[in-house]
Amino acid sequence: MATPPGQGALGIVRLSGAEALAIAQKIFRTNNGQSLRPWQLTPGRLVDWEKEEAFDEATAVYFQAPRSYTREDMVEIICHGSPVILEAVVRLGIKAGARMAHAGEFTLRAYLHGRVDLLQAEAVNDLIQATSLRQARLSFRQLGGQLSGRLGRLRQELIHLLSQVEATIEFPEEGIELDRTSLRAQISSIMADIEKLIRSYELGQALLQGIKIAIVGRANVGKSTLFNALLERERAIVSPYPGTTRDYLEEKIKINDSIFTLVDMAGLDQPAHPVEAEGIRRARALATQANGLLILLDVSQPLSESDQEIISLAEGKKAIFVLNKIDLPPRLEKERLRPWALGRPIIEISALNGVNLEGLKQAIAEVFAVNIDESQEEVIFHWREKAALEAIDESLRKALFHLESDSSEEIIAEELRQAAHLLGELTGEIKSEEIINAIFSQFCLGK
Numbered sequence: 001m002a003t004p005p006g007q008g009a010l011g012i013v014r015l016s017g018a019e020a021l022a023i024a025q026k027i028f029r030t031n032n033g034q035s036l037r038p039w040q041l042t043p044g045r046l047v048d049w050e051k052e053e054a055f056d057e058a059t060a061v062y063f064q065a066p067r068s069y070t071r072e073d074m075v076e077i078i079c080h081g082s083p084v085i086l087e088a089v090v091r092l093g094i095k096a097g098a099r100m101a102h103a104g105e106f107t108l109r110a111y112l113h114g115r116v117d118l119l120q121a122e123a124v125n126d127l128i129q130a131t132s133l134r135q136a137r138l139s140f141r142q143l144g145g146q147l148s149g150r151l152g153r154l155r156q157e158l159i160h161l162l163s164q165v166e167a168t169i170e171f172p173e174e175g176i177e178l179d180r181t182s183l184r185a186q187i188s189s190i191m192a193d194i195e196k197l198i199r200s201y202e203l204g205q206a207l208l209q210g211i212k213i214a215i216v217g218r219a220n221v222g223k224s225t226l227f228n229a230l231l232e233r234e235r236a237i238v239s240p241y242p243g244t245t246r247d248y249l250e251e252k253i254k255i256n257d258s259i260f261t262l263v264d265m266a267g268l269d270q271p272a273h274p275v276e277a278e279g280i281r282r283a284r285a286l287a288t289q290a291n292g293l294l295i296l297l298d299v300s301q302p303l304s305e306s307d308q309e310i311i312s313l314a315e316g317k318k319a320i321f322v323l324n325k326i327d328l329p330p331r332l333e334k335e336r337l338r339p340w341a342l343g344r345p346i347i348e349i350s351a352l353n354g355v356n357l358e359g360l361k362q363a364i365a366e367v368f369a370v371n372i373d374e375s376q377e378e379v380i381f382h383w384r385e386k387a388a389l390e391a392i393d394e395s396l397r398k399a400l401f402h403l404e405s406d407s408s409e410e411i412i413a414e415e416l417r418q419a420a421h422l423l424g425e426l427t428g429e430i431k432s433e434e435i436i437n438a439i440f441s442q443f444c445l446g447k
């Protein structure tokens with residue numbers, strides 16, 4: 001079943017393998033009584049062939065091997081999306097000799113038959129789970145083979161370098177000298193490419209998981225009120241009593257097609273209660289981990305020592321200064337804050353009355369969103385890819401070290417061979433059962 005469980009207008013059941021057409025045609029009868037023709041959407045009905053009872057109107061498409069998603073014969077039956085009908089199709093299909101697909105098995109077969117590599121398979125899953133259109137665009141390019149192509153070329157380069165080193169090992173009598181200077185330059189250039197990709201992981205995570213923004217400030221400055229106002233719902237408890245928020249809350253919001261994870265937490269001032277102390281300890285840790293901070297200050301109060309301490313959390317971080325409660329008589333002037341803000345934007349709002357929330361949202365998008373040239377850059381989204389690239393980088397670093405310390409050619413060759421092998425595993429050119437299992441177990445059924 002390729003559509004989610006539960007009721008829908010339509011549901012899709014897919015079959016793949018040598019028997020796909022025969023099995024499909026037991027359950028699905030075309031209206032014109034002829035066999036399914038490849039790549040045509042054909043109207044018909046579903047029947048329980050044992051009783052010769054029709055139970056739904058449907059359409060079907062036959063994708064003839066090898067021009068199908070899995071490169072095997074495939075049939076997709078599109079019927080009405082009642083769970084009862086879909087279950088009947090699956091049950092009859094199994095009776096006719098099919099079996100249930102495992103999670104990700106269609107894409108696994110596409111991979112095993114060489115239609116996609118592992119990076120493209122991962123992109124399929126990322127598209128299914130896409131959280132923003134920006135991420136979808138990048139995953140779509142990865143599906144098209146952009147990242148695979150780039151890594152494939154790096155691997156070819158490595159193999160070429162390796163063959164040069166091996167030639168000097170195998171034919172010493174021919175007097176081929178290893179050109180260590182040129183080899184060093186070429187390895188360094190490959191490393192620069194690899195390291196650029198490793199750095200893109202942060203952006204990949206930001207796109208996939210959202211950019212984490214912590215709302216920090218003293219108790220009662222209106223953090224939870226702002227959190228709710230930005231989410232446009234009453235998620236956090238708001239009260240006039242300091243110390244109301246003790247644990248933390250995380251929710252995603254989307255601004256201009258970027259996803260942000262907002263974190264509301266305890267006020268960062270002196271605790272009045274041991275539970276508060278723990279909340280404050282966690283809040284500090286969260287503030288340090290966040291990609292950016294909203295430093296919330298209450299304009300109806302003068303700048304306090306606690307405020308100044310909180311402001312110091314912004315050191316080395318992206319931050320916006322937010323002056324809340326502008327509906328009240330001010331005791332903290334924007335100009336007074338400027339020296340503290342060090343050029344960061346200062347936005348005045350009333351979280352309670354919803355004043356200038358739009359201005360704050362635009363500032364959030366401008367300050368925190370990660371900008372890249374999406375048409376040029378490749379981005380990695382997965383820990384697996386990052387870890388593999390780091391291991392490759394490490395091998396190349398060792399190769400460089402051995403080149404510089406006049407080690408034997410064998411040792412240099414070994415590191416280059418290892419790097420090429422890891423690159424092959426990364427794209428899936430070299431098959432590793434462990435990696436394959438880890439990737440496809442994350443897929444949903446029917447894809």
Ligand SMILES: Nc1nc2c(ncn2[C@@H]2O[C@H](COP(=O)(O)OP(=O)(O)O)[C@@H](O)[C@H]2O)c(=O)[nH]1
Pocket residue numbers: 217218219220221222223224225226237238239240241242243244245267324325326327328349350351352353
């Ligand atoms: N006048 C005014 N009161 C606000 C504003 N934002 C929050 N408050 C009030 O300040 C108090 C503390 O708010 P809360 O969001 O719980 O603060 P937190 O402790 O920082 O999470 C509540 O009584 C809110 O209604 C605002 O913009 N103007």
Ligand SMILES: [Mg+2]
Pocket residue numbers: 223224225236237238244245265266
């Ligand atoms: Mg609160």
